[in-house]
Every structure is written in structure tokens, then in C-alpha cells.
Amino acid sequence: MASQILFESVNLKIRYKESPNKELIVVSFASYDKNQTKDKSGFGERLFEKYNTSAIFVTCSNNDWYQYEEIFDAITAINKVTCAYHEIVNYGSSMGGYASILFSKLTKADRVIAISPQFSINPESAPYEKQWSHIGSKLHYVLDPATKGASGSITIIFDPRTIDGIHAERINNEYAVHMVPFAYSGHPSSFTLLETGVLRDLIVDLIGGETDIIRHLKRYKQNRLGSWRYLYALGKSGVTLDRKIYFLRLASVRAPDNLNVQLALGETLLKAGHYVQSAEAFGKACNVTSEFAWPYYRKAIAFMKDRRLLDAHRAIMKAIEISPQQSSYLWIAGEVSRDLGLPEAASYLERSLELDPSSSFRWYNLSLYYKKCGDLDKAEQAARKSRKNVTNTDRNGISARVD
Incomplete structure (x- = not known):
């Protein structure tokens, strides 16, 4: 399917890939990428091509959780296309999952599929979120938290044993969602679900409006020991x-x-x-x-x-x-x-x-080394610095005195 650029700025690129089926369209938001670029493939692009599903792909130049002033103009361009479809589904993972919820009201989404989304990465709204706080503390927020723009039927796929479980609960407390937990799937859950052969069929079902996910949970349970990510998460916890x-x-x-x-x-x-x-x-x-x-x-x-x-x-x-x-x-x-x-x-x-120079313990050990070498002047100097820098965590009964 050929793509058409609907909107582009320094920060954003919006591409549209049309299929003959006008029943449903997916609006997909790109996830975090350490080598982020707006010119990469869209999230889930190959999947939607395989199933002849029309899709709009939102990609970005930086990992800014879509906090751009022009995002509203971009969504206006999206809506001019999606209005021709009967159903609109927002989709994304992690940063993209957050965006899929945050902008669901603006995109007029009927359904949202969010994998491992954040409630917010703003330290003031989500002080428990440490992984992304270095980014969240610097952002100028145009819309936040995720529930501020929530609309439609929202499904969250997540690992309840990670910080994602807290995010999911925060979202659910403010806007009722369909929670789909996959224990020890890590962050984001999509990689482990891909390894266990669950991701594709699960996403296809959810996009189509299917709500019974029992068979997917059973398949995950059957295949999970074949996933190194699952084993890694299990080992870490x-x-x-x-x-x-x-x-x-x-x-x-x-x-x-x-x-x-x-x-x-x-x-x-x-x-x-x-x-x-x-x-x-x-x-x-x-x-x-x-x-x-x-x-x-x-x-x-x-x-x-x-x-x-x-x-x-x-x-x-x-x-x-x-x-x-x-x-x-x-x-x-x-x-x-x-x-x-x-x-x-x-x-x-x-x-x-x-x-x-702040470690009392290290100054103390240096004083012992100097003393052993016979340099008592340096030993005494190091001992004085040890006493000067001593803290509660350094003490543990250690005396910095050189006899």
C-alpha cells in the first residue's frame, strides 16, 4: 500500500496508508526509540499491511511523549481522513500507548489498544515513575495525564508486576478500562507477547472488537518459558x-x-x-x-x-x-x-x-595504607579528612584515629 503524508513538521510526520476496506482505520502512535526519527516505519505497519487494514502512522523526531503544540493541527489532519471510516481504533505501546489514550477523544476513537502505557511521566503527576522522569521533568505539557483526553473503549495490556501496573491502576481509577494483565511480560509487554506467539492474534482480535482474551492468556501460559524476556523478568523478581x-x-x-x-x-x-x-x-x-x-x-x-x-x-x-x-x-x-x-x-x-572526596570510609582506608607504608604524616592527614567527612552511613563503629 502506498502512503500519503497528511502532516509534517520538525517534530511530527503523519502518514496514511489506505486499503479498500472503509469499515475500520487504525491510528498508530510510535513508541520510544533511543534512535528516534520521524522517518521510520510506523508501529504495527507490517501487521496492518498483511491484514489490508487502513492505518495512519504518527511518528516523531524525539521522545517527548507527543507534547508538541502542533499535535492538535496534526490530529485535525488525521480527522479529515478518519471521518470516512465507520470505526476508528487508536494503537500504541509505552510512549505510543500513552498517546493513544491521551488523544483518543480528539481522534474520536471508538477503541483504544494501549500496550504498557504511562498515566504520565510528569514527576508532579507520577512521582513513582523513575525510568522516564529525566524526560518528564523537562517537558512543556500541552495535554496530560493520559486520562485527560481519554475516550472510547480502552484496553490496556501490561505486566502487573512492574511499574506499568501502577500506571494502569491510575488510568483505570480515573477512566474505566479493560485491563489485560500478562505477568512477567516486562516493559513493554509487546516484545514478550511477540516471542510467545501471542501478540499478532491478540492485536488483530482487539482491533476487530473482540473482548474475549482467554485463549490468548492460555497461549501465553503455554509458551512463556520459551521467551527469554519472560525468564529474565521472572529471575529479576x-x-x-x-x-x-x-x-x-x-x-x-x-x-x-x-x-x-x-x-x-x-x-x-x-x-x-x-x-x-x-x-x-x-x-x-x-x-x-x-x-x-x-x-x-x-x-x-x-x-x-x-x-x-x-x-x-x-x-x-x-x-x-x-x-x-x-x-x-x-x-x-x-x-x-x-x-x-x-x-x-x-x-x-x-x-x-x-x-x-566525600567518602569517610575511603579516607580511613587510605590512612591505614599510608600507615602501613610508614608515611605517618599522610596517614594522619587522611584520618582527619575521614573524621571530617564521616556520615551516618560511614560510621558503623569505624574509628578514623591513627594510633
């Missing part, structure tokens, strides 16, 4: 460390190249005291990408716990090569170098405290 490790291992097998899975497994193994296996998991995370220092830093910690100091030294040096001004990395380099008897230990410890 496990009650016991053994349960966390079990499911994160399964997720790791199914997604060996996923950075978040390997990091989560490494952290959980580290917490459980399985240092060798933790270092292996962090090593896999390092293999996924060599651009980030964090996996090397955590691998160094695991090696230190296992007293594999040479391996720890190699890992932390790599972390510092990538991120040379990180105080925590420099401190670990100093501790490893100290334990190896390397002369550069003091330099790393001092540089760490130059970048972050």
Missing part, C-alpha cells in the same frame, strides 16, 4: 537468590548476547557468593560490548572476591581505559594494586578521592 539464579540462567542460555541478562545474572551470582560463575557472566557481558566499562568493573569485583588478583587487575585496567575519570573504578584499581604490592596503588587511591 524472584523471591530467593536460588530462584533468581535458576531463571536468569535459563534466560542467559536463550539470550547469550543480551547485555542486561548477563549483567543481572552476574550480579545475582555475586550476591550469592558464586564468584567464579559471577566473573564468567560478567565476562560474557564484556564480550557483548567492549564500549561500556561497567561489566569490566563488576568482573574485577568478582575476581577480587575470589582473590584472583591478577585477573581483577586486568579487568579493572580495562574499565579505567574506557572510563578513566570514574572514582569507583580508580578506587578498586588502588585496592587491587595494593594487594598485589604494586607501587601505583597510592596514586589510584588518591586520584579516586580527588574525584570524590
Whole structure:
């Protein structure tokens, strides 16, 4: 199907793809994308092409939750097309799910299908929302929260065990919606539903007005252990460390190249005291990408716990090569170098405290190191700084006195 541009600005592009069927049209809002561009394909575009469904695709240049002054002109252009159809369905996921609810009254939507939407990302309206607060705190809101523009029959697909559950409840408290929970489907739920073979048929049914979703829930239950995202979510929320490790291992097998899975497994193994296996998991995370220092830093910690100091030294040096001004990395380099008897230990410890001089505990440990080296003047200076910077979290019965 050829597309027609209905509206375009610096921030927005609205495209229309027409099918012969004039019964129903979908207005689809693009979701968050770290490489956001208004020139990308629309959300669900291939699905609607496959089912010969007319659709209007709203894409944007930035992840601003559609808080643009020109959004109202854009919707006017949308309405000039949708008025020829018998039914209008808004559709979107996460940021796009929020928009599909927010603008449902303006688009005159009969139905809304919102996957993992937010009630709001404005810290004043949703202080519990931390993932997007760095964006929400900077926006100039033209319309918010989502329920302010809600209309029609709204279905929310979400994971009730994540922050999305709070958003869904907030929306439902202000505007009655049809709640469709998929436990451990994560954010957004669409990826896990796609992996379990549920997403396509579920969305097609909901767009068509079907409200019985029992068969989709059954299919999800049957197929969910085949989804690494489901296993990852299950592992992250496990009650016991053994349960966390079990499911994160399964997720790791199914997604060996996923950075978040390997990091989560490494952290959980580290917490459980399985240092060798933790270092292996962090090593896999390092293999996924060599651009980030964090996996090397955590691998160094695991090696230190296992007293594999040479391996720890190699890992932390790599972390510092990538991120040379990180105080925590420099401190670990100093501790490893100290334990190896390397002369550069003091330099790393001092540089760490130059970048972050607020830690009483680190000043205290530096004073002990100076004392061991026989430099009592520097030991006393470090001890004084330790006492000066002491906080409730640093105390724990530690005295910074040098005898």
C-alpha cells in the first residue's frame, strides 16, 4: 500500500496508508526509540499491511511523549481522513500507548489498544515513575495525564508486576478500562507477547472488537518459558537468590548476547557468593560490548572476591581505559594494586578521592595504607579528612584515629 503524508513538521510526520476496506482505520502512535526519527516505519505497519487494514502512522523526531503544540493541527489532519471510516481504533505501546489514550477523544476513537502505557511521566503527576522522569521533568505539557483526553473503549495490556501496573491502576481509577494483565511480560509487554506467539492474534482480535482474551492468556501460559524476556523478568523478581539464579540462567542460555541478562545474572551470582560463575557472566557481558566499562568493573569485583588478583587487575585496567575519570573504578584499581604490592596503588587511591572526596570510609582506608607504608604524616592527614567527612552511613563503629 502506498502512503500519503497528511502532516509534517520538525517534530511530527503523519502518514496514511489506505486499503479498500472503509469499515475500520487504525491510528498508530510510535513508541520510544533511543534512535528516534520521524522517518521510520510506523508501529504495527507490517501487521496492518498483511491484514489490508487502513492505518495512519504518527511518528516523531524525539521522545517527548507527543507534547508538541502542533499535535492538535496534526490530529485535525488525521480527522479529515478518519471521518470516512465507520470505526476508528487508536494503537500504541509505552510512549505510543500513552498517546493513544491521551488523544483518543480528539481522534474520536471508538477503541483504544494501549500496550504498557504511562498515566504520565510528569514527576508532579507520577512521582513513582523513575525510568522516564529525566524526560518528564523537562517537558512543556500541552495535554496530560493520559486520562485527560481519554475516550472510547480502552484496553490496556501490561505486566502487573512492574511499574506499568501502577500506571494502569491510575488510568483505570480515573477512566474505566479493560485491563489485560500478562505477568512477567516486562516493559513493554509487546516484545514478550511477540516471542510467545501471542501478540499478532491478540492485536488483530482487539482491533476487530473482540473482548474475549482467554485463549490468548492460555497461549501465553503455554509458551512463556520459551521467551527469554519472560525468564529474565521472572529471575529479576524472584523471591530467593536460588530462584533468581535458576531463571536468569535459563534466560542467559536463550539470550547469550543480551547485555542486561548477563549483567543481572552476574550480579545475582555475586550476591550469592558464586564468584567464579559471577566473573564468567560478567565476562560474557564484556564480550557483548567492549564500549561500556561497567561489566569490566563488576568482573574485577568478582575476581577480587575470589582473590584472583591478577585477573581483577586486568579487568579493572580495562574499565579505567574506557572510563578513566570514574572514582569507583580508580578506587578498586588502588585496592587491587595494593594487594598485589604494586607501587601505583597510592596514586589510584588518591586520584579516586580527588574525584570524590566525600567518602569517610575511603579516607580511613587510605590512612591505614599510608600507615602501613610508614608515611605517618599522610596517614594522619587522611584520618582527619575521614573524621571530617564521616556520615551516618560511614560510621558503623569505624574509628578514623591513627594510633
